[in-house]
């Protein structure tokens with residue numbers, strides 16, 4: 001009987017030797033350890049043996065069974081390990097492949113124009129002064145010489161931050177122009193230098209808001225760049241020299257300029273500056289509507305009342321101010337016919353710049 005058991009063990013282990021996958025191992029287990037395997041037949045035949053033989057054969061058969069089970073478990077582990085190392089090779093990630101490029105954004109066309117304006121005025125010694133977008137009626141209108149019920153207010157209807165009943169005497173609003181920044185900047189300057197303040201030259205860029213019907217020509221939000229120079233003995237000649245210089249640096253050395261009389265509550269005298277059309281060279285085209293001139297900015301000598309509101313003595317100090325719309329300049333330069341493109345977030349438009 002012992003010989004038979006040895007033979008069973010030898011046959012089973014020999015068959016196990018060549019197995020290298022889970023399926024054939026399962027089949028092997030059924031054949032050599034399953035219910036109708038030869039080793040199980042030995043256990044089943046124990047009943048026919050004598051009392052002396054039974055424990056001896058039973059023990060020997062059990063040892064064979066345990067040996068086969070152990071060998072089978074080892075084989076199973078070996079197959080598992082093999083599969084893992086194969087996967088490590090076949091499913092390896094090639095980290096040397098180049099990655100997908102991230103889409104890079106660009107500067108908004110208005111930002112590009114703004115930066116050019118900063119550069120030109122920066123060269124002329126102007127500093128950039130940022131100011132708040134939420135203003136009081138006091139700063140947005142009254143200190144700029146727009147008293148309540150002044151007709152010029154009609155052109156600058158805005159968004160209020162509180163309802164009619166809660167507005168009070170000095171309502172909060174979104175600023176309609178960057179000009180209130182002039183008052184803040186002048187007051188800060190004269191607070192720092194209460195006696196004999198040195199001259200100041202600043203530009204004030206930023207977003208402005210107006211309650212408008214949105215059309216191809218008008219938006220409820222837009223940028224402005226305002227400029228201000230205050231000092232002793234500043235004249236209209238300084239204003240013209242500065243702005244003509246700006247026009248040449250911005251639009252080309254052969255850009256012509258002209259000044260037309262105008263009116264603003266916060267400057268006196270006031271003017272509008274035109275630049276010879278940089279698209280047709282002044283011959284007339286659809287952008288300049290045949291005129292050969294493009295209106296670029298409004299300007300003037302700072303009104304004495306505004307100087308006084310900024311803490312300057314208008315008997316001693318004078319100054320000039322100007323304001324322009326970077327979107328408008330961008331539109332003229334690139335022949336953009338609809339201002340709504342600027343804030344519509346349409347990549348087809350933005351990617352062109």
Ligand SMILES: [Zn+2]
Pocket residue numbers: 277278279280281282283284285286287288289290292293
């Ligand atoms: Zn033109």
